[in-house]
Amino acid sequence: MSDTIYAVSSGIGRAGVAVIRISGPQARTVGEAMASALPADRTIGYSVLRDPGSGDVLDRGLVLWFAAPRSFTGEDCLEFQIHGGRAVIAAVLRTIGTFPACRPAEPGEFTKRAYLNGKMDLTSVEGLADLIDSDTELQRQQAMRQYEGGLARRVDGWRLRLIELMALVEASIDFADEGEAPAFQSQAIVDELERLRGEVRAALATSRHGEIVREGFVVLISGPPNAGKSSLLNAIAQRDVAIVSDIPGTTRDLVEVLIDLDGVPVVLVDSAGIRETDDPVERIGIDRVRRRAEHADLVLWLSEAKADDAGAEAYRKDGRPLVLVRTKADRADFKLDSSELAISARTGEGLPDLIGLIRSSVSDLDKHGEPAIVTSDRQRLVLLDAEARLGRAIAVAPLGQPELLAEELRRCALAFARVSGKVGVEDLLDSIFARFCFGK
Numbered sequence: 001m002s003d004t005i006y007a008v009s010s011g012i013g014r015a016g017v018a019v020i021r022i023s024g025p026q027a028r029t030v031g032e033a034m035a036s037a038l039p040a041d042r043t044i045g046y047s048v049l050r051d052p053g054s055g056d057v058l059d060r061g062l063v064l065w066f067a068a069p070r071s072f073t074g075e076d077c078l079e080f081q082i083h084g085g086r087a088v089i090a091a092v093l094r095t096i097g098t099f100p101a102c103r104p105a106e107p108g109e110f111t112k113r114a115y116l117n118g119k120m121d122l123t124s125v126e127g128l129a130d131l132i133d134s135d136t137e138l139q140r141q142q143a144m145r146q147y148e149g150g151l152a153r154r155v156d157g158w159r160l161r162l163i164e165l166m167a168l169v170e171a172s173i174d175f176a177d178e179g180e181a182p183a184f185q186s187q188a189i190v191d192e193l194e195r196l197r198g199e200v201r202a203a204l205a206t207s208r209h210g211e212i213v214r215e216g217f218v219v220l221i222s223g224p225p226n227a228g229k230s231s232l233l234n235a236i237a238q239r240d241v242a243i244v245s246d247i248p249g250t251t252r253d254l255v256e257v258l259i260d261l262d263g264v265p266v267v268l269v270d271s272a273g274i275r276e277t278d279d280p281v282e283r284i285g286i287d288r289v290r291r292r293a294e295h296a297d298l299v300l301w302l303s304e305a306k307a308d309d310a311g312a313e314a315y316r317k318d319g320r321p322l323v324l325v326r327t328k329a330d331r332a333d334f335k336l337d338s339s340e341l342a343i344s345a346r347t348g349e350g351l352p353d354l355i356g357l358i359r360s361s362v363s364d365l366d367k368h369g370e371p372a373i374v375t376s377d378r379q380r381l382v383l384l385d386a387e388a389r390l391g392r393a394i395a396v397a398p399l400g401q402p403e404l405l406a407e408e409l410r411r412c413a414l415a416f417a418r419v420s421g422k423v424g425v426e427d428l429l430d431s432i433f434a435r436f437c438f439g440k
């Protein structure tokens with residue numbers, strides 16, 4: 001970390017104000033050379049910014065100075081808030097780049113330095129990445145809780161309780177040398193370990209909900225060709241709900257739209273019509289639908305008539321939540337069984353009912369009432385490991401072998417430490433920080 005890094009932190013493109021961040025050992029030199037004076041630590045100054053080589057005035061703006069270690073990265077940090085014109089930004093960046101050992105930051109590099117300098121633990125890094133990526137209100141709330149240490153605090157509490165148990169057990173090893181009876185009661189240790197395991201399991205139970213808030217509740221729109229699938233997608237996207245974005249990277253045959261239903265992101269997937277076919281291209285599309293269906297939280301099977309519902313059976317066999325929807329309810333010859341849900345993409349009939357049904361499917365998944373505290377796959381896997389290790393410690397505790405038990409407890413504590421990234425996460429760091437944009 002001997003390089004000084006710099007980047008535009010306020011996003012790409014023309015804007016009123018641009019924020020340029022500089023972090024590392026050269027930050028002070030850059031500030032003193034380019035601004036007329038460096039403001040006092042943790043204060044703001046207003047200054048002309050110059051190219052120290054030519055003396056040219058580049059812009060006028062605010063200079064913020066944070067001396068190490070009281071900064072976001074824990075290093076000396078300088079911020080210029082300048083006019084957000086492209087040429088202004090380019091000139092200031094070019095000038096910073098002429099200082100020795102100064103180079104543009106990689107995506108996520110400021111945050112990585114904050115983590116490596118002990119300013120943030122890994123769960124708040126993940127929360128911060130989610131916060132920057134958040135599109136809906138629930139995503140923002142969940143990310144903010146994680147950023148502020150929602151899981152980290154809980155895991156630290158568990159780790160401290162384990163360390164108390166370890167102290168008891170280790171003390172008994174020392175006393176045993178002196179010929180005294182063990183100082184701990186294995187039943188009390190088992191009880192406490194069981195309580196811990198129960199709390200870990202309760203936290204893990206929230207992970208599915210956490211994932212849905214992060215990734216979206218996936219609704220696959222399926223059915224025979226011409227059933228009106230694309231028309232439904234368009235109708236929902238225009239009505240009653242806010243469209244967040246078109247998800248990029250989708251293929252012609254799977255069109256995905258992210259909508260915001262009361263703060264919950266819902267991914268609507270419009271798919272190729274399902275039918276038996278010899279056409280190899282159409283087959284590829286249908287295979288894609290089937291694969292996407294494996295991740296669907298709800299399948300809407302659209303058809304004009306009961307006779308076209310055979311294809312829905314495959315989803316039912318798979319145990320996917322499935323709803324049959326009759327389409328084109330506006331047609332003169334339309335007939336409906338009383339139990340069926342009917343819609344018309346053309347007139348909007350039945351759409352509020354359908355949206356209500358999606359809403360209640362989403363809230364069915366949120367049965368705990370507790371907001372998710374496990375929000376990434378990494379956190380889930382590490383906690384599953386901790387839970388398994390607690391199970392081993394519970395099995396070992398009654399054997400009356402304090403050395404063995406102490407070793408199991410130590411492993412449990414290590415598993416908890418991995419959640420916050422205190423140990424053993426080096427292999428994961430690149431993938432975690434690569435998620436960030438430039439300048440963060």
Ligand SMILES: Nc1nc2c(ncn2[C@@H]2O[C@H](COP(=O)(O)OP(=O)(O)OP(=O)(O)O)[C@@H](O)[C@H]2O)c(=O)[nH]1
Pocket residue numbers: 224225226227228229230231232271272273274327328329330331343344345346347
């Ligand atoms: N009358 C009526 N016609 C509709 C309605 N919805 C769709 N259609 C018509 O049905 C035809 C097929 O609609 P699409 O939405 O393209 O159907 P699809 O299921 O996406 O079709 P594929 O992509 O071929 O699988 C079009 O001609 C639509 O105009 C409706 O609510 N009422």
